[in-house]
Amino acid sequence: MMRTEHDGLGEMQVPDELYYGIQTMRSLQLSPVSHRTIGADAFTLMKYLAAIKKAAARANCQIESMDERVSGAICQAAGEVMQGKWTSFFVVDMFQGGGGIATHMNVNEVIANRANELLTGEKGYSMVHPNTHVNMGQSTNDVLPSAMKLSLYEKAETLIAQVESLREAWLTKAEECADVVKLGRTCLQDALPVTLGQEFGGYASMLDRQIRYLREVQTECLQLPLGATAVGTGVGLLPGFLPACYRHLQEITGWELHSEDNLFDGLQYADVYLRMSAVLKSLATGISKMSRDLRIMSSGPNGGLNEIELPSAQPGSSIMPGKVNPILPELMIQVSYQVCGNDYTVTMAAEGGELDLNVWESLIVKCLFESFTLLTESIPLFANKCVSGIRANRDVCRSYAETSTAVAAVIATIFGYETGSDVAKQAIREQKTVKQVVVERGLLTAQEAEWLLDPVNLTDPKRLDDVLVRIRQK
Incomplete structure (x- = not known):
């Protein structure tokens, strides 16, 4: 029919x-x-x-x-x-x-x-x-952006819960690895020792900041242009409709909703979507960075750093038996690339508004919803199937920290930069540890060198200060 x-x-x-x-x-x-x-x-x-x-x-x-x-x-x-x-x-x-x-x-x-x-x-x-x-009493021009904002509020709430779970996974792993001393690296070169727990704690702190950013922009999504109708003047509204509509919408959603301060602004500008997209990009690139770190730290096992082991997710080669790839970190990096691309599109769509309306909201919806979906779906996989199963190769980490010449920075603190530089160069030239060189030179006794250059002490400013005071007093 x-x-x-x-x-x-x-x-x-x-x-x-x-x-x-x-x-x-x-x-x-x-x-x-x-x-x-x-x-x-x-x-x-x-x-x-x-x-x-x-x-x-x-x-x-x-x-x-x-x-x-x-x-x-x-x-x-x-x-x-x-x-x-x-x-x-x-x-x-x-x-x-x-x-x-x-x-x-x-x-x-x-x-x-x-x-x-x-x-x-x-x-x-x-x-x-x-x-x-x-x-x-409505128009596409005020109803659509109002529904977009309410949708983004809900999506942000769901994503925040996933990010909080990832943060907790890193905090748990940071506590577990608090005593795993390892070599720090800057510019991919040897630097002073840190603990694996300190690095992982930095990841958790970054996620905590992203949650705060999400919360801040999320609250802006409760300010709606509903009532602007076609161009912001409210033509088509009957007396009493708008306050009643807001009241009923609050009852339906359970959220405290407000009208935009300026309805003309609410129709013309799309910067709230730009801010939301920017936060998603910030979160995605932060997770991408930590994923890249995991790929580097788990590289090997024989020809790379081999500082950590990631859980095996699937075979890593169709031709090389036994090879296992960092699948989930690589997944998160690709998610980040897509979120960054979506952010650029949202930027162009927000900039492209003309006169009394931004007409590119369908594209903004497509990009923001995709970014939310990618992050919301991938983050729990990353947390549960990768982060929670990380295992530290403690002996490998300790060995790198003990043999690095970067600890000569502490010698420079006591005896001056030139002396510290000479010690480092000699250690490299003679393939010795900094500890061996400073004892041979008579700069420190064996016991003092043991105190001062213990990688564990170098990861704790208070403990290092105590050691420095004791050496200076002698």
Whole structure:
């Protein structure tokens, strides 16, 4: 069976089993572009578009601009959308022109057809129209960015939980490796000793900062441009609608929502998405850096550093038996590359706003949602299947720390830079340890050298200070 629908461009036959209508059908004539649909890739956005529709229907009923039965049917249909019941009917492509109207009307049409079905037993718009009723008091220009912000708030909350788990994994590993002394490295060259626990603790601290950044930008997502309608003037709103709509939307979401201070600003500028994207990039590149560290520290086992062992995830070669690759660190590095690429696209889309509206929000949604998904899905894999199973090769780490000439920096602290430099050069030239050279030169007794150049002491400023005081007193 077919039903006839019409819009401003004419009429079209729509298969009766479809819950979307003519405007969605027109958008499908321009698809597929990416073969990625809003239902499959942006369900959270559909969820909060429906939440706004539900709040608006309640508000319109409250101010007596909408029949109670119509309002109730819209609310039920929107609630079903929020539960994911009609996701297969959100079919427009993630890439679309028109400032997101294809996405918005897809939602309006599904809710209208389902609401009409609830009231009459048939799809169509005999009692509930997608524009007249479902969209009453709204515009794509204020509804879409409002739903985007609510979606990002939820996604940030989910991501924060995953980052907190990764931070805890590093804190646990830092405690476990607190006494594993190793060689520090700067510019990939030998540096003063550190402990593996200190390095891992630095990773946890970085993640703690990223969580704080996420929290800060997350709160900005609760300031909505809802009520701006088309250009910021609020044309189309009936008296009493907006405060009632915000009140009902707060009840639906459970979040304390506020209107943008300036609705014209809210429609014109997309910098909140830019800040969110920047935080995702900051997080991704931080995790990429720690992943790169793990690849270096686990390199070998015979021809590399071999300071740590990573859990084996899968065979590392189709031709070399026994080879195991750092699969998960490499996965996280690739996620970072994609998040950085998405951030550049969001930057261009935010900059590209013109006059009274930024029309590139569909692309912003695509990029931000992809970055959130990649990070949210990959971080727990990294935490549980890589970080939690790291094992330190303690003897290898200790050997590097004890034989490095970088500890000559401590000799320079006591006897001056020139002396420290001479000691280091002699140790390299004669293939001796710094400890051996300073004792041979009579700079320190064997006991003093043992105190001062113990790599463990060099990782603890307080302990090193105590040793230096004792030597200076002698």
